[in-house]
Amino acid sequence: MIKSVEKAFRVLESMSLADGPLRLSDIARMNDMTRSNAFHLLQTLQELDYVRQVEDSTLYELTLKTFEVGARAVSRNSLISVAHPELVRLSDKVPENVMLNTRDGLMNLVADRIESRSVVRTLAHLGARTPLQLVSGGKVQLAYGPESLLAKVCANLVAVTELSVTDPVVLRAQLAQIREQGYAVAIGEVNEAAKGVSCPLRNRHGDVVAAVSISGPMDRLGNDLIAHYVALLRETILLIEAAWADGWRGQSSVARPSSA
Amino acid sequence: MIKSVEKAFRVLESMSLADGPLRLSDIARMNDMTRSNAFHLLQTLQELDYVRQVEDSTLYELTLKTFEVGARAVSRNSLISVAHPELVRLSDKVPENVMLNTRDGLMNLVADRIESRSVVRTLAHLGARTPLQLVSGGKVQLAYGPESLLAKVCANLVAVTELSVTDPVVLRAQLAQIREQGYAVAIGEVNEAAKGVSCPLRNRHGDVVAAVSISGPMDRLGNDLIAHYVALLRETILLIEAAWADGWRGQSSVARPSSA
DNA sequence: TGAATGGGTTCTGAATAATGGAACAAATCC
DNA sequence: GGATTTGTTCCATTATTCAGAACCCATTCA
The missing domain is CATH 1.10.10.10 (Winged helix-like DNA-binding domain superfamily/Winged helix DNA-binding domain)
Known part of the structure; x- marks a missing residue:
């Protein structure tokens, strides 16, 4: 060092x-x-x-x-540009933050984010990195990720709030449930007042490579709404996946540098 | 060092x-x-x-x-989030890249960017920083900026392509013209095949704090189109300025941290 | 199969380069 | 207006960094 x-x-x-x-x-x-x-x-x-x-x-x-260096580092990710317009569209239907989460090592990364227009809203920092197991987007990625990844995460579970999972057994149970129901919910594990719902996003091969999530203040994301949000998320994700797959075929764009 | x-x-x-x-x-x-x-x-x-x-x-x-660190550094800039939706709207009307440029020291920064959906398009890197005098967005900011800034820029003019301005006298003449016509055009000064048009964006006090630009391959941005694009840019900028000014009054949002 | 190359990593001592402290003028506080 | 605090410079000392050699591993080539 x-x-x-x-x-x-x-x-x-x-x-x-x-x-x-x-x-x-x-x-x-x-x-x-x-x-x-x-x-x-x-x-x-x-x-x-x-x-x-x-x-x-x-x-x-x-x-x-x-920012320049960081933006260059994420720019390799074509998913972000493909997903963005769909996230904007989703954001129009929901009074909460909409986020695209990807994985960066053992961290969940907010790779893109459309802010809620609500007056009372939670902060969703673009670029924020949080331990995977503490946020819904990360949990989804863990649930569908390889065992080796989960093992590494379990090796250093740290509590951030009282609700943070710290027991590997509990975590594994949660992940099993997530796989069963096809979506994840995280309640105030990073932060007491916040709640989030996420669904997995897959590449052409069926691997889960990201999660799209809706998050907001706990008291506004009641259980009655979850089902509705999950439906919206799935709809959005299908569109993104389709557009992304298209990208692979339609990738003939002659890109040249530009002047601002 | x-x-x-x-x-x-x-x-x-x-x-x-x-x-x-x-x-x-x-x-x-x-x-x-x-x-x-x-x-x-x-x-x-x-x-x-x-x-x-x-x-x-x-x-x-x-x-x-x-990216995390960089995103945190730009997040202070409320202009970006206010401008984004309008840029998206503008992008729907134009088959080119749309960018929000701000100044970072003596550099022009692409603070936000909506990519053209055209197959042939120029690359507009989010986060890219270029010397102010070489891009249309930067020229606008120079044209309306303080003399002290211009002086510093003139003190180290470097050529990147053959078309780059290197003579302070020429630069000053260009800036005078920009002020006169109210918009800037840059042709391949960073990169031979690219062209851009920009208009100034002002804060409540009337200071130019950013520039919105449209850029694309040279052969598609003919002189006949410039006037049209300038009109579109001005329209967009008016909307952003209005929304931004509103923000100062309506800034009562109770923001709380969130979970992804 | 076995030698040879090139790569990643570890170790060590030499010498460089980073660091704390003293000093000073300028700014800020009271 | 006196007393702190602050930004900056300088210097000497020592801790730190770095090159080089040595090592093992993989892969290549004979």
């Missing part, structure tokens, strides 16, 4: 979590380092164009180079 | 540019470092969860943590 690299990323991450530009000494304090150390790190990050100082001030802020 | 930090980011970036998992020795070669050096860096990046080894193999690939 190269220490200076670790520190640099700690700085980067703490800046991304803050909600505005930060002062050098705060950054130093947040990460217990000396001011001079933080200064050198920031200097380096600045030269690399990940950080800049806000005009005529000594405050530091992130550039969007992380 | 902390060397190991610089190297770590070089590794990260080279991996994000590759189109698949890489071998250790290739990563080492690409960045001229010894294998053992590359190994240590990858080891560190792996512990930090930016990199992982693909299952049952020695290949290395990026996790999507960069």
